[in-house]
Amino acid sequence: MDSSVMRTRRLSKDNTYFALKQKIIDSELKPDQVVHEESLAALLGVSRTPLREAIQRLENEEFLVRQPNGRLRVASVTMEEVREIFLIRSMLEGYIAKSAAKNATDNDIQNLTAMIGNIKQSFQSGKSQDFVSYGFEFHDYLSEMSDLKTFVKILNHLRDHALRYCRFVSLHGDWNTQADEEHNHILQMIADRNEDGAEKAMQDHILSSLSSALERIQGIQANRED
Amino acid sequence: MDSSVMRTRRLSKDNTYFALKQKIIDSELKPDQVVHEESLAALLGVSRTPLREAIQRLENEEFLVRQPNGRLRVASVTMEEVREIFLIRSMLEGYIAKSAAKNATDNDIQNLTAMIGNIKQSFQSGKSQDFVSYGFEFHDYLSEMSDLKTFVKILNHLRDHALRYCRFVSLHGDWNTQADEEHNHILQMIADRNEDGAEKAMQDHILSSLSSALERIQGIQANRED
């Protein structure tokens, strides 16, 4: 045996899956864009076999859609889908916050407090473009606390979509300070072990980010009227 | 052109995906069973390429899991996972029932009433082994009414898992008459256009089937103590 750290082998199909998904999330591959296997394979430096296996997974997650003629295109971004994704997230993350409030230890409260401080600091110090990822740290910690493994798995899928929408509409700025306030409120509820309060606070937090996203999308679509 | 009905071509990978998923749902491939690509390919009469693409999708849906050594096995059935799946379903289907109540036309009410009648009749006439599928018709109709496409897509994934659990514990009998009552109650709420009532009724309905499922699982696991 070589080591106690059994590092899982890095497979080409998995790398391809993550790389491709990231390009979609970052809008490097744009909504509705038609993509071809050969060029994707060249772009990612793999043969078609692992690429196609990655594509199957991304089709299953609806980042890619197969047209009736067999051609592949990047999934659209529609207001209705954004609305539903965020609605579902509000329900699932709400319940996670409730469970987190139930399970919270004093140590958890300390860690969460520190985390929020870091987020605020990194925002104020200017390098805030990745605030969404920072915010996800907070949510991830609550997920751990909740111990709801299946909730979290499904939520991660949804959040990848949500992240794509946020990137798409370049969500940032004042929404960030609002999110900070909302995080603080959630934390307060959890510190009080107020389960229903935490659930409600989280639901409101997600629905508030939904409103911001929808406003931006409407703005973008209004600008498209040339 | 040959016809106005543009029937999408039947691909081997898609057939394989559905066939394999069905075998898992029906416990023809049992929980925790290790499966090999070569034998699956032989069983399904395809080569490894379309089989592997089907496997990618089923891994993504967590019907199959890849072990650290690369071997494939059928996902376990755990009480905790069943609990979470049904909990999530109660939230999503609850909201669907709420939206259905909002959108309901008189024609919808008639159709739903007829549907419930059919379910009850087919149950009383003995051929009730497929009652779960019949019940899904009712739920599917509500999904259509709700017009929440993303909710429905996610729900279908979850319901395949739920169906597997129901098959696994051979859920039937008295739960069936109870489900009938609950369906009637949901329908009543929708007919009254009572949105919150419909949501609550659906949530209770799903959580009640969860209780039945969990009881059965506990029973099975108790019997395993030899």
Place this chain on the structure above:
DNA sequence: AATTGTATAATTGTATACAATTATTAAAAT
């Protein structure tokens, strides 16, 4: 000019061959 038909090219779907990894077996060493 618009439409149809046909040949060609481009693209996706499947099978197979081979490479890389993991499991199994049995012999050798302690």
Place this chain on the structure above:
DNA sequence: ATTTTAATAATTGTATACAATTATACAATT
């Protein structure tokens, strides 16, 4: 007897070749 080692077999991962399908270009027809 137990452990180690090496050789073999079994299995998964990847690349490539070819088949089936779809798109494109262009001539022929109306």
